[in-house]
Amino acid sequence: MFVISISQGKGGVGKTTTAISLGAALIECGKRVLIVDLDPQEHVQISFNSSNGHETKFGMDDVLLDNIPISKAIRKSNINGLFFITSGKRIIIAEQYLPIHKNYYTILKQNLSDISVFFDFVIIDCPPLLGALTMNAIVTADMVIIPTLPDAYSLVAVGRTIKWITQIQRKFNPGMQYRVLVTMYNKGITAHSLIYEKLTNILSGQMFHTVISTNTKLRESQIAGVPIINYAPNAVSAEQYRMVAKEVLDHVQSESKLREAY
Numbered sequence: 271m272f273v274i275s276i277s278q279g280k281g282g283v284g285k286t287t288t289a290i291s292l293g294a295a296l297i298e299c300g301k302r303v304l305i306v307d308l309d310p311q312e313h314v315q316i317s318f319n320s321s322n323g324h325e326t327k328f329g330m331d332d333v334l335l336d337n338i339p340i341s342k343a344i345r346k347s348n349i350n351g352l353f354f355i356t357s358g359k360r361i362i363i364a365e366q367y368l369p370i371h372k373n374y375y376t377i378l379k380q381n382l383s384d385i386s387v388f389f390d391f392v393i394i395d396c397p398p399l400l401g402a403l404t405m406n407a408i409v410t411a412d413m414v415i416i417p418t419l420p421d422a423y424s425l426v427a428v429g430r431t432i433k434w435i436t437q438i439q440r441k442f443n444p445g446m447q448y449r450v451l452v453t454m455y456n457k458g459i460t461a462h463s464l465i466y467e468k469l470t471n472i473l474s475g476q477m478f479h480t481v482i483s484t485n486t487k488l489r490e491s492q493i494a495g496v497p498i499i500n501y502a503p504n505a506v507s508a509e510q511y512r513m514v515a516k517e518v519l520d521h522v523q524s525e526s527k528l529r530e531a532y
């Protein structure tokens with residue numbers, strides 16, 4: 271099981287859109303995928319128009335606050351093979367009270383280890399806050415994806431996010447890697463190309479080669495409650511998220527080759 275946490279201190283940068291679209295792209299590649307929502311806004315659940323009346327009532331709040339087994343909180347999405355866990359109304363309480371527990375930052379990791387045989391990928395959608403929940407997501411991650419808009423304020427937010435996650439990496443998760451993903455890019459806007467150039471100069475090895483363009487089909491797919499990959503398979507953003515999935519799969523393959531070699 272390979273864990274991808276999608277995290278950024280800034281809101282509205284495409285975290286949830288990336289979680290859902292990447293998840294659906296990995297399903298297309300035949301992988302078993304679980305998306306875990308840690309954001310009180312519950313946008314993952316909203317992204318799947320999939321209520322069949324038979325879902326579990328449990329969410330990540332029950333898992334983190336009441337020790338409900340994580341397997342009991344898993345829901346089917348409207349895409350075959352793609353599962354998710356919603357955050358739940360009380361997740362905000364978990365954000366506040368988790369730190370009173372010893373080793374609180376490993377609770378999510380322990381829970382995910384119970385279901386590791388069932389999934390190839392777990393994708394964690396974090397809140398736009400670098401707090402206790404996001405810390406749990408970073409501690410358990412094999413890869414952290416940091417989505418960013420190509421603007422000056424977002425550049426500062428990326429810097430702060432990287433500083434924060436590398437502190438956690440050093441202390442608790444040295445094997446973790448991070449990658450920055452530029453979202454809502456418009457190549458006709460000079461400021462976007464300037465910021466993109468700046469980012470690649472500073473972070474070349476830690477950037478996705480793929481860039482996600484601004485694409486209104488993505489917004490339409492969210493209204494329909496269906497991932498872009500399935501809603502508009504030929505849309506530019508569907509193709510771009512497939513390329514992100516390919517970059518992730520190539521990374522996983524090269525990591526496992528390295529492990530075999532040493």
Ligand SMILES: Nc1ncnc2c1ncn2[C@@H]1O[C@H](COP(=O)(O)OP(=O)(O)OP(=O)(O)O)[C@@H](O)[C@H]1O
Pocket residue numbers: 280281282283284285286287288309311313397398453454455482483484485486488489492507
């Ligand atoms: N490539 C894109 N093109 C056009 N619109 C996009 C694109 N990516 C995301 N959006 C839109 O931008 C808004 C923010 O995206 P999203 O909810 O994924 O960000 P987020 O980082 O998860 O936000 P939050 O911090 O509130 O959780 C949404 O309305 C979404 O539909």
Ligand SMILES: [Mg+2]
Pocket residue numbers: 285286287309313395
């Ligand atoms: Mg979100």
